[in-house]
Amino acid sequence: MLSSFLKLLFLKLEFTQFVNLTMVVQTNLPILYSFRRCPYAIRARLAIEASGVMVELREILLRDKPVQMTSISEKATVPVLVLPDGKFLDESLDIIYWALEQNDPQNLLLIERQQDISQLILKNDSQFKLKLDKYKYAVRSPEKSVQEHRAECEFFLMELEERLMSNSYLLGAQLSVADIAIFPFIRQFASVDTNWFDASQFVFLRSWLRSCVESSAFERIMKKYIPWKQGLDKVIVYL
Ligand SMILES: N[C@@H](CCC(=O)N[C@@H](CS)C(=O)NCC(=O)O)C(=O)O
Numbered sequence: 001m002l003s004s005f006l007k008l009l010f011l012k013l014e015f016t017q018f019v020n021l022t023m024v025v026q027t028n029l030p031i032l033y034s035f036r037r038c039p040y041a042i043r044a045r046l047a048i049e050a051s052g053v054m055v056e057l058r059e060i061l062l063r064d065k066p067v068q069m070t071s072i073s074e075k076a077t078v079p080v081l082v083l084p085d086g087k088f089l090d091e092s093l094d095i096i097y098w099a100l101e102q103n104d105p106q107n108l109l110l111i112e113r114q115q116d117i118s119q120l121i122l123k124n125d126s127q128f129k130l131k132l133d134k135y136k137y138a139v140r141s142p143e144k145s146v147q148e149h150r151a152e153c154e155f156f157l158m159e160l161e162e163r164l165m166s167n168s169y170l171l172g173a174q175l176s177v178a179d180i181a182i183f184p185f186i187r188q189f190a191s192v193d194t195n196w197f198d199a200s201q202f203v204f205l206r207s208w209l210r211s212c213v214e215s216s217a218f219e220r221i222m223k224k225y226i227p228w229k230q231g232l233d234k235v236i237v238y239l
Contacts, residue, residue: 029056032095033069033080036224038062039184040092044079044099045221046180050106051099055081058228068230093121096177110176117171117178124182128156132189150196153189157202160186164204168211183212 032048032055034041048055060066065076073080073090081089081098089095100109110117134141135149144152160182163170170178186209190197197206212218226232 028084029054030084031056031058031082033058033060033066033078033082033228035060035062035078036222038078039188040077041079042184042221043181044081044092044095046217047096047099047108047177049217049221050108050180051103052105053099053102057225059225061227064227066228066230093125093181096181100177106175108175108177108180110171110174113171113176117176120170120178121181123156123159124185128153129185131156132185136188136192150193157186157189157205160208161202161205164208169208179208179212183209187213 030053032044034045034057036042036059045057058066058069060069060078062078069078069080070076072082072088075090077090079090079092079095081095083089089098097109131149131152134144135146135153138144138146138149141149160170167173169175170182186205190206190209200206
């Protein structure tokens, strides 16, 4: 019986090294297993935040994944969203669309541009991501120098730069799911060598990235939480 009730509790928790939180504890919410710095998890959290859909957030450590997550999704990657009926989504794009299809007050889905959005995200997730990993972990791919690996990433940066020359966002004047899905990876690219990126020719890309990472939504979804453990009945939700 108890499980059929929504239990609401307001807790004020303070972690000196983490954030001060006023948290609403509610059962029967979808559970999001997430890792703060993972670009796939970042984009899923951004979409959830934009949708206003409530979830229970479980921050995990990639080196110590909870069995509650890995027993559900064999892929053992984050993000994973577990729905109250036991179904789960373990692809960040599926989580993004799950959230925004319920509520999309900013019209991030931009349905009329769906094809362009999908193609751009696909290019990011396939071609660019592979090259980004080689650049990030250049020591593991010594057949090319770091500079060569970086140069291989530039085809995509150039495409984004061209889009951003004439528009504030990738699909035009308004933020869309393409921006949310792609910028966490450009942030990773920039952080490999910030001096190089800050001095690079990608003026419009840099300014777009800055506006994404300085947004209040990003600040909100990047709050630090202690990793979740069974029995730790502190539940974080987006409102
Ligand atoms: N296609 C997946 C990829 C997710 C992914 O690869 N996440 C990384 C973290 S950024 C992960 O969990 N890797 C497993 C590990 O490092 O053990 C998605 O879009 O959700």
